[in-house]
Amino acid sequence: MSAITQIPQLLVYGIVSGSILALGGIGVSLTYSILGFSNFAHGDIMALGAYIGLGLLGLFTAVGLADTPLGPLSFGPGFILAMVLAAGLTAAAMIIIDRLLFRKLRHAGPIILMMASIGLALGLRNVIQFFWGPQPHYYIARIQVAVPIPGIDARIKSDEVFIIVLAIVLVAGVHAFLRYTKMGKAMRAMADNAALARVTGINTDRVIAWTWVIGGGLAAVAGILAGVENKFITPQLGWQMLLSIFAGVILGGIGNPYGAIIGCVIIGISEEVSTAFISTGYKPAVAFVIMILMLLVRPTGILGRKA
Amino acid sequence: MSLLKVDGVTSGYGDMEVLHTVSLEVGPQEIVTIIGPNGAGKSTLMKTIFGLLAPSVGTIRFNEQNITGLSPDRIVRLGMAYVPQVENIFPSLTVQENLEMGAFIRTDDFSDRIDEIYSLFPVLRRRRTQRVGKMSGGERQMVAMGRALMLDPTLILLDEPSAALAPKLAMEIFERITAINETGVAILIVEQNAKESLRLSTRGYVLAAGSNRFTDTGRSLLENEEIGRLYLGG
Incomplete structure (x- = not known):
């Protein structure tokens, strides 16, 4: 099979994985613009969500709730x-982590906050490993056959259609939240100018809490969808995706969730x-090269505004 | 009775003292201008009044209440609003959204208030769905003042409202300031464009090297030859 004929199929895979990355990227972008730092723990928050999901599935099975496939x-x-x-639980965990860690560093510089997030990343990954071990856990054991997509030379699984549709629905939800709700507007206002938000009387603590709820909730969904796509999860799941997410966020314009x-x-x-x-082994390098090229050519990204 | 009473305030940034025992008063519905050369401490005084800087000595009273050391988000709830000199708008938000953010702490229906502000600044009504970041300096200043008015304040602090504006636009901003004042809002202005500002002020203060120098009615300060020579550019 020549390289060119593979492209339609690879595009399908790319859209699926891009959908998962995008759900992670929204949180990275919001954290950057509202809290002012690059959150290196975001990948591990995704993993945390995936493992909480795994724990819940185990719990459901233990109490005898057999899950029958939907269509x-x-x-x-x-x-x-x-x-x-x-x-929901990941969002709650992020609010607790913010209270315990980031809240104490609210006035620290972006480097200190980034370092703290690296510490959190290592902490979360090791907590996951402590409870679930380093070995892969199967998320979905069922084998699914990919069906041909009419019109193009590619196949897609129903689960992948679910991933893409869910990502679109969630992105539309985030858009509606940011555009039309009071809290969403306040989030954009604080991202624009945090000092002015404070003198205006905007409750910035609540804006920060919502940032973690949205970022954490979407990260959990992204982690679980990565489990659906890969069939299994490991504690490294999120960390491995983080470089691609950062590359995407920078490419789109850091701090702009739509760009992300x-x-x-x-x-x-x-x-x-x-x-x-x-070679497939170069996948992370591709993200890295795109990120570096973008930083050289247009550091503000596709949708980023000038400083 | 004064609305705002600053009494012997010493303040600055960290160890650097900028204001030395400064006193000032603003009565209800007055327009008061603070003039003085660059580095006199005018903006520092505004920030200290609004709680962005804590005075080391002295007291600030607003509506008979001691507000010394209160944070800005508490002070804004007491009916004082502050329009910083720069970065005083949310650029990626529309005009309407900027005004809505000004009313963040209001839980009642504030659509009438937005309507009143659009009547005060008709150009903003026409541009309400536009992003403020793409608007001109004069329009941004109007958005900033409109945002500050959303909570029905009794006093607004304006830090150099006409800075970096063309003379014609500056005149328009001063006209709007008079119109705001006529709705019963007291205004404390820090200005470079001191002549124009003093012309519409009830009273004025001259601040130099962080201390009070003169105070008089706006008109008397304008007519004072020494002030004119020293602070109003002849």
Whole structure:
């Protein structure tokens, strides 16, 4: 099979992985613009969400709630319930972590906050490893057959359609939240000018809490969807995706959640399509090269505004 | 009775003392201008009044209440608003959203208030769906003042409202300031464009090297030859 004929199929993979990266990228972007630092723990927050989901699935099975697959999907309502609960629990965990860690560093510089986030990343990964071990855990054991997509030479699994559709729904939800709700507008206002937000009377503590809720909730969903796509999860799951997410966020324009979405989808597609021409082992390098080129050519990113 | 009473305030940044026992008063519905050369401590005084800097000595009373050391988000709830000289708008938000953010702490329906502000600044009504970051300096200043008015303050602090504006636009801003004042809001202005500002002020203060130098009615300060020579550029 020549490189060119593989491209439609790789595009499909790229859109799936880009959708997952984008859900992680929104949180990275919001944390950067509202709290003012690059959160290196975001990948491990995704892993935390995935493992909380795994724990809930185990719990459901233990109490005898068998999950029957929903239509053509390889999972059922129990799995979706676990995902929703995991998103909520991860959001709650982020609020607690903010109280214990980041709140004490609110007036520290971005480097200190970034260092703290690296510490949190290592902490979370090791807590996960302590409870679940370093070995892979199967998320979904069922084998699913990919069906041909009409019109193009590519196949897609029902689960992958679910991933793409869910990502679109969540992105639309985030857009509506930022555009039309009072808290969403306050988040944009604080991202614009935190000092003015404070003198205006905007409750910046609440804005920060919402930032963690949205970022953490979406990270959990991204982690779980990565588990759906890969079938298994490891404690390294999020950390391995973090470089691609950062590349996407920078490509789109750091601090702009819409840019993060576009950038992450582009990175996802580029990484997959690159495998038609170069070894799969170079996937992270592709993200890295795109990130460096963007920083050299247009450091503000696709949608970034000038400083 | 004065609305704002600054009494013997010493303040600055860290160990650097900028203001030395400065006193000042603003009565209800007055327009008061603070003039003085660059580095006189005018902006520092504004920031100290609004709680962005804590005075080391002295007291600040607003509506008979001691507000010395209160944080800005507490002071804004008491009916004082502050328009910084720079970065006084949310650039990626629309005009309407900037005004809504000004009303963040209001839980009632504030659509009437937005309507009043649009009547005060008709150009903003036409541009309410536009992002403020793309608007001109004069329009941004109007958005900034409109945002500060959303909580129905009894006193507004304006830090150099006409800075970096073309003369014609500056005149328009001063007209708007008079119009705001006519709705019953007291205004404390720090200005480079001191002549124009003093012309519409009830009273004025001259601040130099962080201390009070003169105080008089706006008109008398304008007519004072020494002040004119020293602080109003002849």
